Amino acid sequence: xxxxxxxxxxxxxxxxxxxxxxxxxxxxxxxxxxxxxxxxxxxxxxxxxxxxxxxxxxxxxxxxxxxxxxxxxxxxxxxxxxxxxxxxxxxxxxxxxxxxxxxxxxxxxxxxxxxxxxxxxxxxxxxxxxxxxxxxxxxxxxxxxxxxxxxxxxxxxxxxxxxxxxxxxxxxxxxxxxxxxxxxxxxxxxxxxxxxxxxxxxxxxxxxxxxxxxxxxxxxxxxxxxxxxxxxxxxxxxxxxxxxxxxxxxxxxxxxxxxxxxxxxxxxxxxxxxxxxxxxxxxxxxxxxxxxxxxxxxxxxxxxxxxxxxxxxxxxxxxxxxxxxx
Amino acid sequence: xxxxxxxxxxxxxxxxxxxxxxxxxxxxxxxxxxxxxxxxxxxxxxxxxxxxxxxxxxxxxxxxxxxxxxxxxxxxxxxxxxxxxxxxxxxxxxxxxxxxxxxxxxxxxxxxxxxxxxxxxxxxxxxxxxxxxxxxxxxxxxxxxxxxxxxxxxxxxxxxxxxxxxxxxxxxxxxxxxxxxxxxxxxxxxxxxxxxxxxxxxxxxxxxxxxxxxxxxxxxxxxxxxxxxxxxxxxxxxxxxxxxxxxxxxxxxxxxxxxxxxxxxxx
Amino acid sequence: xxxxxxxxxxxxxxxxxxxxxxxxxxxxxxxxxxxxxxxxxxxxxxxxxxxxxxxxxxxxxxxxxxxxxxxxxxxxxxxxxxxxxxxxxxxxxxxxxxxxxxxxxxxxxxxxxxxxxxxxxxxxxxxxxxxxxxxxxxxxxxxxxxxxxxxxxxxxxxxxxxxxxxxxxxxxxxxxxxxxxxxxxxxxxxxxxxxxxxxxxxxxxxxxxxxxxxxxxxxxxxxxxxxxxxxxxxxxxxxxxxxxxxxxxxxxxxxxxxxxxxxxxxxxxxxxxxxxxxxxxxxxxxxxxxxxxxxxxxxxxxxxxxxxxxxxxxxxxxxxxxxx
Numbered sequence: 001x002x003x004x005x006x007x008x009x010x011x012x013x014x015x016x017x018x019x020x021x022x023x024x025x026x027x028x029x030x031x032x033x034x035x036x037x038x039x040x041x042x043x044x045x046x047x048x049x050x051x052x053x054x055x056x057x058x059x060x061x062x063x064x065x066x067x068x069x070x071x072x073x074x075x076x077x078x079x080x081x082x083x084x085x086x087x088x089x090x091x092x093x094x095x096x097x098x099x100x101x102x103x104x105x106x107x108x109x110x111x112x113x114x115x116x117x118x119x120x121x122x123x124x125x126x127x128x129x130x131x132x133x134x135x136x137x138x139x140x141x142x143x144x145x146x147x148x149x150x151x152x153x154x155x156x157x158x159x160x161x162x163x164x165x166x167x168x169x170x171x172x173x174x175x176x177x178x179x180x181x182x183x184x185x186x187x188x189x190x191x192x193x194x195x196x197x198x199x200x201x202x203x204x205x206x207x208x209x210x211x212x213x214x215x216x217x218x219x220x221x222x223x224x225x226x227x228x229x230x231x232x233x234x235x236x237x238x239x240x241x242x243x244x245x246x247x248x249x250x251x252x253x254x255x256x257x258x259x260x261x262x263x264x265x266x267x268x269x270x271x272x273x274x275x276x277x278x279x280x281x282x283x284x285x286x287x288x289x290x291x292x293x294x295x296x297x298x299x300x301x302x303x304x305x306x307x308x309x310x311x312x313x314x315x316x317x318x319x320x321x322x323x324x325x326x
Numbered sequence: 327x328x329x330x331x332x333x334x335x336x337x338x339x340x341x342x343x344x345x346x347x348x349x350x351x352x353x354x355x356x357x358x359x360x361x362x363x364x365x366x367x368x369x370x371x372x373x374x375x376x377x378x379x380x381x382x383x384x385x386x387x388x389x390x391x392x393x394x395x396x397x398x399x400x401x402x403x404x405x406x407x408x409x410x411x412x413x414x415x416x417x418x419x420x421x422x423x424x425x426x427x428x429x430x431x432x433x434x435x436x437x438x439x440x441x442x443x444x445x446x447x448x449x450x451x452x453x454x455x456x457x458x459x460x461x462x463x464x465x466x467x468x469x470x471x472x473x474x475x476x477x478x479x480x481x482x483x484x485x486x487x488x489x490x491x492x493x494x495x496x497x498x499x500x501x502x503x504x505x506x507x508x509x510x511x512x513x514x515x516x517x518x519x520x521x522x523x524x525x526x527x528x529x530x531x532x533x534x535x536x537x538x539x540x541x542x543x544x545x546x547x548x549x550x551x552x553x554x555x556x557x558x559x560x561x562x563x564x565x566x567x568x569x570x571x572x573x574x575x576x577x578x579x580x581x582x583x584x585x586x587x588x589x590x591x592x593x
Numbered sequence: 594x595x596x597x598x599x600x601x602x603x604x605x606x607x608x609x610x611x612x613x614x615x616x617x618x619x620x621x622x623x624x625x626x627x628x629x630x631x632x633x634x635x636x637x638x639x640x641x642x643x644x645x646x647x648x649x650x651x652x653x654x655x656x657x658x659x660x661x662x663x664x665x666x667x668x669x670x671x672x673x674x675x676x677x678x679x680x681x682x683x684x685x686x687x688x689x690x691x692x693x694x695x696x697x698x699x700x701x702x703x704x705x706x707x708x709x710x711x712x713x714x715x716x717x718x719x720x721x722x723x724x725x726x727x728x729x730x731x732x733x734x735x736x737x738x739x740x741x742x743x744x745x746x747x748x749x750x751x752x753x754x755x756x757x758x759x760x761x762x763x764x765x766x767x768x769x770x771x772x773x774x775x776x777x778x779x780x781x782x783x784x785x786x787x788x789x790x791x792x793x794x795x796x797x798x799x800x801x802x803x804x805x806x807x808x809x810x811x812x813x814x815x816x817x818x819x820x821x822x823x824x825x826x827x828x829x830x831x832x833x834x835x836x837x838x839x840x841x842x843x844x845x846x847x848x849x850x851x852x853x854x855x856x857x858x859x860x861x862x863x864x865x866x867x868x869x870x871x872x873x874x875x876x877x878x879x880x881x882x883x884x885x886x887x888x889x890x891x892x893x894x895x896x897x898x899x900x901x902x903x904x905x906x907x908x909x910x911x912x913x914x915x916x917x
Contacts (some may be wrong), residue, residue: 053776066493095495108486112508121504122494160870168490175494188634191803192867192886195847199864217777220806222848224864261781263806265848267830270810271789274782279746 241317333584416473700738
């Protein structure tokens with residue numbers, strides 16, 4: 001397998017809000033460290049799951065990968081091209097190859113356009129098919145996401161959440177992408193409908209040979225769908241590797257805690273100490289050293305000083321923990 | 327259902343005004359310019375329902391004939407601010423940054439002055455007349471439209487369907503005019519209808535003050551001004567144009583409110 | 594039984610007609626029990642909880658019976674209800690930020706509850722407030738009492754909300770999706786906290802959630818709802834292992850991670866989604882509401898509403914149970 005998307009050292013900071021009091025006191029504008037050096041690879045044809053809790057930077061990462069947000073530093077290489085340097089027609093070519101599916105099935109469709117208009121616009125702009133073939137192609141796309149042909153003439157508000165998400169997927173597929181980045185695509189949906197969309201993604205991947213980056217906070221979905229996983233904590237990847245192995249024997253204390261905290265379906269009563277104590281630190285002031293050290297059960301003094309690099313550390317896959325493999 | 331009754335009344339009022347403006351000849355009982363020295367300042371009677379003025383002209387006929395000018399004022403005094411303000415609001419709402427900050431301060435500055443005073447000041451500089459009045463209203467009135475549009479554009483451009491358009495490589499022009507504008511414009515258009523009521527009042531006020539439409543052009547404000555010298559002896563001269571202003575203003579207001587309710591626009 | 598709900602119905606009058614949000618719900622919570630009320634959106638689980646606490650607005654018509662320690666809550670006047678709601682029955686909501694008053698310090702909000710439901714004097718109330726914060730795991734209580742909700746993180750706000758609900762030593766805690774807005778590690782902390790408090794204080798807990806995993810981890814008994822009706826109830830382990838209702842079975846099969854933990858990834862078992870979409874509540878089905886999406890339905894299901902059959906420690910309302 002070859003690397004399709006290679007992200008290295010990605011950094012992104014946002015200026016936080018500053019109140020009147022801060023201005024009078026001449027406190028500097030706070031800075032949110034959304035991404036603090038993220039590196040990961042997406043292999044051609046695989047599903048990479050990216051998991052993490054709120055504030056870990058997974059959505060910022062997704063938006064950087066499609067250039068909705070420009071990173072402050074780092075490199076993104078897609079199929080040998082430096083993505084951040086692309087411009088004009090080359091950038092539009094990248095847009096064709098890398099598409100995105102959004103979390104909110106209500107906000108991600110233009111409410112004033114019919115399904116046909118939404119899909120036809122993408123086909124027309126990128127000249128995917130000749131004008132005469134557009135109507136037929138729209139119907140093919142609807143069929144691909146298992147929507148009836150009658151959907152073409154209707155507006156988004158006439159559909160349920162799950163159906164809208166199918167329309168969003170059809171829009172992404174309209175330009176025949178190689179890679180789809182899906183940012184929490186099922187977290188707004190009920191379990192019964194969620195399963196429909198998850199199956200659709202897996203089916204499309206098989207039929208079209210798509211590569212998928214699946215961003216979610218739900219580890220159960222990652223375990224179900226993804227071949228490889230990247231676990232993020234506070235703007236960094238802390239562990240990445242094959243799903244089966246990591247879920248069986250997580251090496252980073254945070255991954256371990258996350259897996260313990262996920263509600264299992266086997267009935268048992270939660271007793272005793274929580275999987276991990278403490279709160280998520282504020283991305284305004286990330287702890288020095290390893291960002292997880294204040295909550296880590298096995299942290300030692302050097303964890304507060306040294307920033308662990310994401311390395312193999314004697315194991316089968318990279319992990320960013322000074323205690324791993326030692 | 328209850329919201330639709332005022333809307334229907336408003337539509338009816340506007341339809342009547344529109345009919346007056348389109349074919350005044352069908353409704354005027356007399357030639358509005360014809361002098362009748364046999365009936366100078368005649369009070370309302372069966373022959374002259376709203377009386378006559380100091381030249382014996384039929385007030386009702388003159389009021390009906392003036393509808394065309396006043397509706398024209400309603401449209402043009404709204405259109406200028408709508409187009410200029412709408413475009414500026416679209417741009418600063420989308421691009422933000424320095425332009426937005428400058429716009430914010432400028433808008434604050436303009437709204438600090440009373441609207442009418444500012445319009446009168448501009449007309450005073452440019453000279454009286456309808457065209458100059460439109461220019462003056464556009465200079466001052468664009469701010470409200472720009473603010474409304476900017477707010478809507480900011481809401482819409484944060485929505486993910488705009489992000490989806492950018493990921494699909496659509497040009498800024500396409501996103502701005504094909505996606506953002508159609509979704510942002512609705513409250514602006516609803517406001518524009520209500521604004522036409524204010525435009526009629528403004529046009530009449532300026533006409534009354536001699537800064538808007540110029541005699542002998544029949545305009546409701548001018549007609550009221552004509553009657554002001556005879557207000558104690560022949561108050562009916564100002565009555566019909568006064569009623570017309572109220573009816574037209576009410577019509578636009580009711581239609582504007584009705585549309586807002588019908589289209590579920592937040593006001 | 595402490596709480597006994599019988600044939601509870603809630604109808605909302607809206608512009609587009611009547612919405613039958615709760616359509617004949619039976620439900621029991623015994624002293625010290627932890628009961629999970631689980632369902633998808635539109636199942637009526639949250640409305641049921643709010644109807645029990647009499648928190649619904651005037652556009653809702655509530656009928657049926659809610660018996661609390663022998664008294665009918667639905668028949669009570671507001672004055673008689675006051676010592677019960679917030680007193681004997683505590684309530685925790687999904688969004689603590691919406692349930693807490695943003696302009697009052699947390700201490701004052703706990704104090705309000707203590708004033709309303711206890712006759713402690715000022716000094717005793719402060720001691721009790723500190724004790725409550727300690728109980729829900731909020732450190733540095735003396736400082737925290739003076740802070741406002743916005744100075745708390747999401748997890749801490751939920752803890753504060755729980756402290757307020759516990760102020761009057763309730764015998765029953767109603768919790769409406771208390772961890773849905775929280776991250777998974779914080780959810781784990783809050784669920785453990787709720788269970789610990791339940792043990793320490795001997796109270797019962799009615800937990801409304803959409804997450805079957807949360808139910809599996811916390812509830813001895815589960816009630817599954819669909820379209821405003823109870824599909825089945827029983828001991829959680831039994832219900833999950835051998836569902837007696839077609840919907841419960843379908844829901845379990847649609848969940849990722851229900852099987853054992855095989856070496857998975859994209860090679861895993863396929864989920865079996867439930868076809869179609871959530872039911873309409875404006876025209877309740879004369880039969881079983883799940884019929885249009887059910888894979889084991891028969892003609893009878895569309896016409897006759899299955900009765901809730903109680904058998905041993907379980908109950909179910911499904912004509913197709915024999916075919917599951």
